[in-house]
Amino acid sequence: MNPANSNASPKGDREAILGRIAEALREEAPRHHEAPDKPAPLSVTAPFREWLPPVGKTRKDQIALFAQQSEALRTEFRECPSEAGAAKHIAALAAELGWKTIALHAGELTDAIAERLPKTLAVLRVDSGYTKGALESCDAGLTECESLIAQTGSVCVTALSSGGRALSVLPPHHIVIAQKSQLVNDLSGAYELLAQKYEGGYPSFISFITGPSRTGDIERILVLGAHGPKKLTVLLIP
Structure with a gap:
């Protein structure tokens, strides 16, 4: 890496990371087979919370913040x-x-969308079986x-x-269809929904997708689509 292309000090970054690790290690962690008896203290979480924006109280506030992020x-x-409006937008993307x-x-939503897609767009239903090559294509x-x-x-x-x-990973453009009732304020709310829905019998795969796949490993230059979809579209319906 050319130092002239970086505004950050490698030594400063290293000290900051080691400082955070040292702070975390001062808090005694539960043994692997034991559940923690208390949440992480504010002294540990506060420095990270300040980077997260506050969420308003209404559904309108949630939507506005999600759109901003x-x-x-x-x-x-x-x-x-x-x-029907969501299917129309997907059809427009397909044509463009x-x-x-x-x-x-x-699924309830995906089936409703599929019925409204143009006949010129072929549909691969993964529930009926597929090959990796077919899904990637x-x-x-x-x-x-x-x-x-x-x-x-x-x-x-x-x-x-x-x-x-694989469906949310292999195709180069991932489209998510969701209802407004599925919006939550923060990660805690998302985990609460999972706990309520699955009651301990969790699925084998849980993932949080935050924007298109990306990396900045080389010269700190952002590259999209490095490890998954290059584009992400979220369609919200009532």
């Missing part, structure tokens, strides 16, 4: 009036980008989700809600 993350976020095939899984993947997190602009997906492990 999506823009910062390069996620396309769009409110649609209905399932020259899509030939979209992959999706069975799809132009987009459409999934449902567990929740949308307003504070971080994240999408929570699981193997059960999103058609398995």
